[in-house]
Amino acid sequence: MHRLFASVRKKGRLLRSLKLTFSHTGSLLLLLLVSGVFSCREDVDKSQLETYEGPIRTSHQMVLLHSDSALVRTKLMADKQLEFRNGDNEFPEGILIHFFEKDGTLSSTIRADRGYYDRKNNLYRGEGDVQVHNILKGQKLSSEELFWDRARKKIYTEKFVTVEEPDRVIKGTGMEADEGFNDYKFKKVTGIIDNVL
The missing domain is CATH 2.60.450.10 (Lipopolysaccharide (LPS) transport protein A like domain)
Structure with missing residues (x-):
């Protein structure tokens, strides 16, 4: 019986560890995705942007x-x-x-x-x-x-x-x-x- 409880505790720790790993992996994946979007953006030459001169x-x-x-x-x-x-x-x-x-x-x-x-x-x-x-x-x-x-x-x-x-x-x-x-x-x-x- 003692072995059974030890085995269940071990599996519980393993599941918690996996949840933390997935949680960290999801955050890391989201961070990589966001930084990838911004790093792919070309720099805009602001002198090429036109100011709107039309009616307001x-x-x-x-x-x-x-x-x-x-x-x-x-x-x-x-x-x-x-x-x-x-x-x-x-x-x-x-x-x-x-x-x-x-x-x-x-x-x-x-x-x-x-x-x-x-x-x-x-x-x-x-x-x-x-x-x-x-x-x-x-x-x-x-x-x-x-x-x-x-x-x-x-x-x-x-x-x-x-x-x-x-x-x-x-x-x-x-x-x-x-x-x-x-x-x-x-x-x-x-x-x-x-x-x-």
Whole structure:
């Protein structure tokens, strides 16, 4: 009987020893597998990685109101707005800006096929078919590019411009005006056509 117990104890120690061996072998095998995965990885040249420059946020049917002394002075609308990490914005489907008088009357509008906002310079730029309409004076401006400087409350361009007034049409290159398109001046006038009607 004593031999039987000794034999069972011996087998028990052997089983415990085997369990420990399998346990250590499993850990060792896992460690070898993990180190093998990482050692096979090629080093990446970080200079070859490109920084993502695309938009970080997209908005649809966007409306932005600017107020002065609790009165809405401008209303900016766009079907699509792309916002970038540096704070710049792009309006790939066009932009429409309404300007209001102090009494709330809509005085003028700017419409462009594409729009951009430069946050650093607080400057909007319209491209494509750009139209400015002074509703109160019946004046219209057409150009292929126009800038709106919010801080200076000015609109300007270096491109070719056509201004239609009720009694004449003026064509020229380069123009600056107040943001409401009330007073403007050309850098170079290329033609004036009086309306005979």
